[in-house]
Amino acid sequence: MAEAQKTTLKSWPRLAKGNGKKACSVEGCKRPYRAKSYCFFHYKKWRQGDLPHSRYRTCSKAECRAKTDKGGLCTKHYDETYKKAAA
Structure with a gap:
């Protein structure tokens, strides 16, 4: 029951x-x-x-909605910006 x-x-x-x-x-x-x-x-x-x-905080580049990693940029844009400067 x-x-x-x-x-x-x-x-x-x-x-x-x-x-x-x-x-x-x-x-x-x-x-x-x-x-x-x-x-x-x-x-x-x-x-x-x-x-x-x-x-989450998103990348500061225009039209990029990815989560930030370092310096206000996503991993992709951070690598593009700072890896070129180091090379």
């Missing part, structure tokens, strides 16, 4: 914070926010680094 009353969740429910009264901070998105003022969809994009204000 106790086994019949058990319910199992197939996945963790995505619950909005603020009782759904606060909206996502991305322009045009009306979903309720979940974390970091983003809805679950945009929060996932933020974690992956797809939004302008990414999770």
Whole structure:
């Protein structure tokens, strides 16, 4: 009888914070926010680094969204800049 009353969740429910009264901070998105003022969809994009204000510091070169390594540059751009100067 106790086994019949058990319910199992197939996945963790995505619950909005603020009782759904606060909206996502991305322009045009009306979903309720979940974390970091983003809805679950945009929060996932933020974690992956797809939004302008990414999770990590990004390379200072134009159009490069890679995570910084040294001197504000990603590994690729750092090597291009400083390895040529040393050679």
